[in-house]
Amino acid sequence: MSDILELPKAIEEGLHRINPSTSRRNFLKSSGALVISFSAGAIPGPGTLAAASDADPALMVGPYPDPDYRQLDTWIVIHPDNTATFFVGKTDGGQGTGTAFRQMMCDELDIAYDKTSLIMGRTDITPDQGGSGGSDAIERDGWPMRRVAAEARRVLLELAAEDFAVPVERLVVSNATITVGSEPAMSVTYAELVGGKRFDISLNGENVDATRGLANVKPVNQLRVVGQSLQRYDIPAKVDGSLIWAVDVKLPGMLHARNVRPPLAGAVVSGIDEASVADLPGFVRVVRRGNYVAVVCEREEQAIRAARQLRVDWERPADPPFPASDELFVYMRRATPTTISEPDIQGDPSAAFAAADQVVVAEYEVPFQGHTAIGPAHALADPSDGQMTIYSNDMKSYRLRNGVAEFLDMPRDQVRVVYMDGPQVYGRTAADDAGFEAAFLAHELGRPVRVQWTREEETAWDTKGPAYVFKLRGGLDAGGKVTALEYDACAADFNHVGYNEPDTVLIAQLMGRRPETPAAGSAATPSLMYGISNRRTTTRVVGLPLVWETPLRTGNLRDPNGPQVTFAFESFIDELAAAAHIDPVVFRLDMLSNSDEDDVFRRARSIAVVKAAAGAYGWNTRPSPQTPAAQTHGGQKLLTGRGIAYTYRNRTIAATIAEVEVDRQTGRVWAKRLVCAHDCGLVVNPGGLRNTIECGMLHALSRALWEEVRFDTEKVTSVNWQSHPTLRHSDTPESIDIVLVNGDPSPDRSDLAPYGAGETSHKPLIAAVANAIHDATGVRLRRLPFRPERVLAALRTAGVSTS
């Protein structure tokens, strides 16, 4: 989001000093977003308010009522220079959705891409589309954007028809200019029709997703900008240092805060010695509410020092808050569940197991894994003029606004969130927590306060993806066909926190403000497309002893349960294929063909995707493993194998093949080659999509090879990049091939829809790696992550020579 429309004067001036070409005024000029006229009849819509703040800063003083999604002017502003600005209620964590939105809206409006700009996720000037989440930006939120842009085009055509006194059918539109078909001299630009003025057109729709006017969107074959690999508009400013990130905002009189977290989970503050820091230069205040403690200073380095130096007496909790991470799975298996699902039974699994020729059983374990953003959580809050403005990269800016308003007991329209770029937001990150903390401290101190979490705080205290234990059981008949399947999942997910909830954000928990009942959490089931007639599915959720104020709090982390569940399920499918001595691709294709489930043509598309992956890889048909473990003696130091995993997520389908090298002597696993075939329907920006698929896979590779939250019985012990390793440059595959598949039975149909793509490729990768390790070594790894020590131990146990 390089479109920073409204910046406090001080930054504006500072910016201008550093780099005049990137100051807001210049940006606005060059992007065409500056509406200079501000007289009667001009647009008092969002564009003007934002852009005119230079002329009249008072315009940006609250209150900030919700922009009305049922007004066309909320979404689109046409400027006098025949450019347009789009306002959408989404955020872009770096997957290029902003660029894709612009592409879709340009097509419907008939305007060149480079004549437009886009503002996202600012609660005061963009309609509430919920921000990001669930990979539905293009799949769901793109539709109202397309429809409102189509409606704007319709209205412009009508205005032109009136002007020229010809029927609309005779008009031709190109590049924001309308011409009478037979008479090229008769033409008018969008700007001449409405530039700098309001459309004043009401829209329909009972909610923002349903927003529409009278116009229909274009059929797919008329889309010109959609389908192009346009470069992302936000990248240049990220590469030359000119972008203003949420971490960069500075306000006059702002203060710096650091939190002081309980050193032991569940510890209670019994005393604070403020004198231990009172003499430090720049010291302003220690703020304490319950077990929430923060230090506020004039300068950042002063706050860092004061937070380290502050003496707080913490009382150790009477009972251990959780088992040590090494005991986690034992604990989870024994724990009394907080929820047990009703078994879901299809066919007659008991009879099918009794009749089976072979029964295979396996258990899998996935530890807690964190977001651990590269830039720890942060936010700046400004309490000026009795309002509260929060500068944040929170992907759900609207919920942050609503949550903070409730938390501070302020009217909602006195709080706004200015969404700005920041480090990764793959779900419920600690950006939520930092936003509340900054707002609370700014409210307390009456001055702007910036909160910055430390590395250790982020890694220890951010929300975690739930840990899982799975047990799977499968029955094969004599022909190697799967006749029965039992799936049991147990997730440590009790008290799963939601987004920006005023009673579950960390500061609320530490203050003792919390809901009566913790959230139930969930244990997920696989995305099952395989034709298996007899099935039994059970799930349960367990909790850890310490439910509140714990660093082991779960929240959504990229495709919240998909990587865990798909690791277990697609590993197990491979185990069944191996038991049946059938090639893993053939085995899967066979089960897909037998599926009777075909929503959005999922069966045909799945088969096409699996075949495309195998084709791109050059898969030769043979059963896995290449060499049984016991025979893998001596000889080569590096063992090579390949593995496939398949899944779907909502309407999107992916099959991933990993080729790995396992170093017999060190246990190091290198995913040397990755292939992903991916079908997400209509592709808006193939280049951006490939990038997202690629990074989604590598993020899962990091989870496969390295990531694990480690803890003893008092605290999290994996707190920095040494104790909590992540994927690095040296782990990067040598090649990655991505095949974009359109497996729709009528691939050219005019209503082909785009489906979500932010998470699907993240889902099957771990299983593909596990399957490849098994293919290479004959050894099955059933517990994440596959760090060298674990791999080596497993090789030894299986009798593979490691010397």
Added chain:
Amino acid sequence: MSIVTLHINDATHEVDVDPSTPLLYVLRNDLGLRGPRFGCGIGQCGTCIVIVDGVAVRSCVVPASRVRGQITTLEGLSADGTLDPVQQAWIDEQVPQCGYCHNGQIMTAKALLDRNPDPTDAEIREAMDGALCRCMTYYRIQAAIKRVVQQPMADARDTNAAIAEEVAE
């Protein structure tokens, strides 16, 4: 507090700070630079990297008062208005996801290529290994570095403009 003199991107600055203040905070908070960013504060991630006399230095762990040499920040790579070939390759390969780590990635790559204009794949991996990315853009980063190595005069044609023209036709 004491006066610390710093030479940054061809300008000299004097700031009045506690001499132990890490360079990162002086660059960001006193001098308004935005390229180097906080990621860990303990020298483990690389988001804060600046180049001092040709060497990639982690500004979060170096006291400002100890830095004597010429400091180049991300902003300084294109101070004359033209992007450094490394930056251009980053755009051509569309490298970033969130982009937060890319100050460190670009500055590490720049320091590598300045001292070794023709690194092998293994040398690239080794030199870049301390620059972490949690969006996992590593593959693209390496492709961008190889692009600089292979085509020193990378074709800087603006693809968007070209496509926009096509679309307009």
